[in-house]
Amino acid sequence: MTRSALPIALIASALISQASAADTASTDAVETLVINGCPIWPYTRCPGADLRHADLLGKNLAGADLRGANLTRADLRAANLAGANLEGANLTAARLQKANAPAANFRHATLVGADLEAARLMRSDLSGADLTGASLEFARLNFAWLAGAQLVSANLQEAKFATVNLRGTRMEGCVTRFTIFPDADFENCQGCPTGW
Template sequence: MSEGRAADGLLKNRLKWKAMTERKLWYVRRDSVVTGPFPEKVIHQHLILGRLGVDDEVSDDVQHWQRVADLDSLIPEVMKGDMDDPEVRERFEAERRWADERLAIDRRTVNGPTDHPERRGVERRGVERPETVVARELKTQLIVENRKRRAPYNNVALVVALSVLGLLMWGALNTTPSPIVVEVDCQAKPAPQVNWDSCQLKGRQWAGVDVHDARARNADFSGSVLDRADLSGADLAYANMSLTHAASANFRGATLVGVDFQLSTLTGSDFSGADLAYANFYRADLRETKLEGVRLDRTVWVDGSICAVGSVGQCTPSGERLR
């Protein structure tokens, strides 16, 4: 009975992981320093704890910036009341104590109430992989939920779930790290370590370019020619590479989580050691590609079948198909 419940808990937490990695993420800019990306929930917690102010700027693409105060969805409900009202202030302080327990970011001492809690200092965490941020947040969520329930079988589920999260975080932290590059430049020419996060780069003729260790999360390369390009160690998570021609390209050690490769020509390309979890290869040409050590969790294969979690180097069908 306890093992069955533990398995159910593990499945639910895997679904939480998938949902958290697919949601909108925000970068934060303060005094020309860019940090993030963070899930909206973490932005709420930063505001409540005073690590982020309403006059700081946020962006979901590192190109278009807005003040936090101008985005109502980012302001926690508990901060929308009149702080001079003792009842509102009491609710805020209670929420801040709760947020401090839940927030899985470097802890610091939170002192008594201030007249302007949003003016407190903000931590200077560098640009991180979203998978690392989300794994840390989900780990804390699991611990807090377990404390609330206190049932013996939940301890089993917690141990199993944290073991899986430990592996996920180990994978995120031990892949080739992308360099911290503050400014995105969508006009930059192809070069190693270039930052093209969220850039529109459709139809580019870039055969043979060297962009190893580049950042291009959420970028759109659809219809581009990247034959023999060196993209080793690049972070292209959630990029659109549908209809691209990238024969004999080098993707070794790249982060390709959620990349859309539909209808792309990838013959002879080397993906060794890359992370292709949740990528989509539907109707792509993968002849003679190298897949040694490639992570293929929930990857959509060329025939529309979905690879099972734990697939490495080859797609083990899960029995599910692309709908």
């Protein structure tokens, strides 16, 4: 090797080793979050998982199976729950502000005191869910099912209940300022607004 080629070879070798080290560091930084044995990623299968107080801020849990999971006081702000199955899950006092949950299954879920402000719940199934003291302020619930749900002392300000099924729902003591219910089904609903 000539004298002029030696420094070029050393520089090239140093650059390659730095690039290799950077690739290794970036690979290590993208580790999967696992909470109590439940991997946090789309379509995860964690029925009955213990995710109390879990920091799931902005996480992608689209299509996740979280049936019967304990998500008490979990932080799910801006999380993607599209098509997720949360049937029978405990979401007491969970933070779901701006959560994206179209077509999610919340059947018989406990959402007591949950904050769903500005959540997107279009076509979601909340049948039999307990939303006592929950905040649904500015939530979008177009085509959602709330048959037999409990909406007691809930904040429904500016929520959009367009073409919603509220059959057999119990609604009392709710704040409904600027809330709209176009084409909603109020059959056997206790306390639902009239004149829509």
